[in-house]
Amino acid sequence: MFIMNLDIGLEENTLHFRAQGHGAKGQNDYEFSLEFREAVKPEVQHRSTQRQVDIKLHKQTEVWWDRLTLQEKKPLFLAPDFDRWMDESDAEMELKKKEEEKLSSISVESRVRKDHSFYDTFHTTADMMYFCQMMAVLEVVNPLLGLVRTGFIPALIQVTGRNVILFVIFGCVEEMQNKAVVFFVFYFWSCIEIFRYPFYMLGCIGVEWKLLTWLRYTLWMPLYPLGTISEAVAVVQSLAVFDETRMFALPLPSFLGESLSFSYSLRVYLILMFLGLFTNFRHLYKQRRRRYRSRKRKQL
Numbered sequence: 001m002f003i004m005n006l007d008i009g010l011e012e013n014t015l016h017f018r019a020q021g022h023g024a025k026g027q028n029d030y031e032f033s034l035e036f037r038e039a040v041k042p043e044v045q046h047r048s049t050q051r052q053v054d055i056k057l058h059k060q061t062e063v064w065w066d067r068l069t070l071q072e073k074k075p076l077f078l079a080p081d082f083d084r085w086m087d088e089s090d091a092e093m094e095l096k097k098k099e100e101e102k103l104s105s106i107s108v109e110s111r112v113r114k115d116h117s118f119y120d121t122f123h124t125t126a127d128m129m130y131f132c133q134m135m136a137v138l139e140v141v142n143p144l145l146g147l148v149r150t151g152f153i154p155a156l157i158q159v160t161g162r163n164v165i166l167f168v169i170f171g172c173v174e175e176m177q178n179k180a181v182v183f184f185v186f187y188f189w190s191c192i193e194i195f196r197y198p199f200y201m202l203g204c205i206g207v208e209w210k211l212l213t214w215l216r217y218t219l220w221m222p223l224y225p226l227g228t229i230s231e232a233v234a235v236v237q238s239l240a241v242f243d244e245t246r247m248f249a250l251p252l253p254s255f256l257g258e259s260l261s262f263s264y265s266l267r268v269y270l271i272l273m274f275l276g277l278f279t280n281f282r283h284l285y286k287q288r289r290r291r292y293r294s295r296k297r298k299q300l
């Protein structure tokens with residue numbers, strides 16, 4: 001049978017079908033209308049093959065219907081497809097299953113959304129971080145001007161190290177901005193500053209809180225290595241991106257090849273990072289000893 005001139009539509013909850021078919025008995029017109037018992041969604045999907053036309057409609061609300069059509073008497077041509085037939089309890093089960101699937105997809109979605117906030121640290125905090133790190137340049141300027149007794153080299157190592165990570169690795173490489181490592185780097189940086197800056201502020205008005213002083217001179221022990229390790233992870237993760245995008249690649253004379261990837265500079269930087277960690281760790285350890293030794297002497 002060949003089906004031609006197919007015309008299917010839905011008007012006022014009534015399905016209209018019209019087509020011409022060419023089969024064993026020659027050419028025939030086929031036509032029917034079905035008014036549904038309850039409201040159906042206005043979208044009608046249909047698919048026709050040489051043998052049949054499949055029409056798919058969805059109920060407006062997924063509830064059990066006592067019968068399909070508004071008219072009580074079933075049209076003669078209408079026969080159920082028993083492969084898909086469901087009685088009321090089957091339908092209830094199906095609805096329950098769908099409801100459960102919906103609920104579990106909502107909870108997965110909200111879990112994913114929560115995870116997103118973890119991966120979205122950069123976009124939510126970058127502006128604040130840029131501002132703070134630009135201000136942090138003063139930490140290098142202050143000892144130079146003799147305003148504070150901070151070690152110049154340790155301050156330079158710390159500020160330069162953080163700025164390379166923030167402005168170059170995270171700021172310039174979009175692929176890095178959604179990575180979880182951003183969260184860890186920012187977290188370890190911030191953890192110490194919550195105590196260090198209030199310690200300085202109180203120092204300016206000649207106040208000392210013992211617990212705050214202890215935290216300022218102790219927390220760096222776990223935080224500095226953790227901070228440096230997270231920074232190293234960020235640098236390692238960015239190497240491939242620099243290789244691929246050729247961003248900041250150094251142009252070379254043609255006999256040496258096209259360009260030298262920035263990732264090579266970063267490999268050298270990785271070594272400097274651990275030298276920087278060692279220098280600052282030693283510096284902070286000395287500062288701690290000086291602090292507590294001088295206090296003990298004062299107490300004696």
Ligand SMILES: CCCCCCCCCCCCC/C=C/C(=O)SCCNC(=O)CCNC(=O)[C@H](O)C(C)(C)COP(=O)(O)OP(=O)(O)OC[C@H]1O[C@@H](n2cnc3c(N)ncnc32)[C@H](O)[C@@H]1OP(=O)(O)O
Pocket residue numbers: 139148149150151154155156157158160161162188189190192196199200201203204219220221223224225226227228231272273274276277280284287
């Ligand atoms: C040459 C460039 C080479 C580049 C190479 C790059 C390699 C980079 C690798 C770096 C890798 C590490 C990156 C960083 C990671 C992290 O930060 S992880 C998180 C943990 N971090 C920390 O715990 C470090 C915190 N930072 C610091 O402690 C300091 O910034 C410091 C410079 C490292 C150490 O400072 P220090 O010399 O001990 O001095 P101060 O604490 O600053 O104190 C000196 C005295 O001055 C007073 N003072 C200082 N600043 C102020 C201020 N703004 N206002 C008021 N007073 C201040 C301070 O109170 C001290 O006074 P006294 O108490 O009377 O001694």
